[in-house]
């Protein structure tokens with residue numbers, strides 16, 4: 001740790017590599033009775049990046065976000081945001097953050113414009129400034145036409161956009177997005193992602209919690225995987241994929257008629273521990289899960305020795321879903337409303 005540097009109004013911790021850190025968390029602990037919601041969490045988020053925090057239900061994601069927003073006091077450990085300590089400098093800290101919570105926070109009875117105006121006033125903007133900021137954000141989040149309608153008439157996606165707009169009123173340097181697209185349809189999810197990307201383009205640092213691996217792949221540059229209050233893995237997406245291991249060899253014969261013989265040949269080789277190849281007739285490829293470099297070399301060697309003309313041989317890293325499953329033992333994308341969705345599907349079947 002070096003000393004804080006002063007830049008305009010915000011102060012950041014410099015990390016040893018010289019990159020500026022927007023969020024620094026060390027040994028953070030929060031227990032609820034017997035439940036260890038956070039049990040010694042460390043986290044660094046570099047300025048201007050998106051940190052994805054992944055974890056199954058109950059992992060401690062919202063608890064972390066609430067502590068970093070000063071809504072909840074930690075039992076132990078230390079955290080700073082833009083250089084401000086969550087416990088000792090809550091007022092300064094609140095001025096540099098924005099929060100889009102897991103559950104919509106808009107007032108249903110008020111219109112979109114009234115919601116934003118109210119938040120602007122709470123943030124000490126003058127009446128005129130609050131009106132101008134509300135209109136600017138309504139325009140930007142494509143809510144201008146619905147601006148004067150009560151929020152309870154908004155669709156789920158419109159509410160989420162209003163939430164995002166609300167969290168941007170104070171021009172935050174650091175934005176927390178707690179499962180911002182849970183329950184949204186794919187198209188609306190894409191709209192939210194576009195907004196997030198454009199905020200990041202303007203230099204905002206984002207801490208994103210999600211259970212959607214696709215969301216993490218789309219937005220985050222670094223990932224932290226938490227489970228039962230602890231960090232169980234961290235790194236770049238490719239890095240985590242490589243760490244979990246288990247690549248897939250993908251062979252595309254020039255002639256699709258070679259697919260079946262190729263599969264039979266590989267299956268019959270007796271390479272120790274090599275799983276059976278899977279024929280993907282649609283893509284005209286053969287996929288073989290490989291566990292080691294030795295297996296990979298033996299399989300490629302066998303393919304070429306056979307004299308079958310291949311048009312491509314590649315290896316694929318596991319998907320982020322597979323990485324998550326392997327790390328947490330749970331499937332990704334499970335949300336509280338999943339049982340309800342399943343019940344609806346079952347009822348419709």
Ligand SMILES: Nc1ncnc2c1ncn2[C@@H]1O[C@H](COP(=O)(O)OP(=O)(O)OP(=O)(O)O)[C@@H](O)[C@H]1O
Nearest residue numbers: 032035036037055056057058059060061062063064
């Ligand atoms: N106010 C509270 N009182 C008691 N236990 C709590 C409280 N808030 C959270 N917990 C518990 O702490 C743990 C972490 O909860 P948290 O909400 O942080 O998880 P999460 O990762 O956000 O989960 P989800 O993906 O379901 O939103 C859970 O076991 C939860 O039941």
Ligand SMILES: [Mg+2]
Nearest residue numbers: 061062063102
């Ligand atoms: Mg949560």
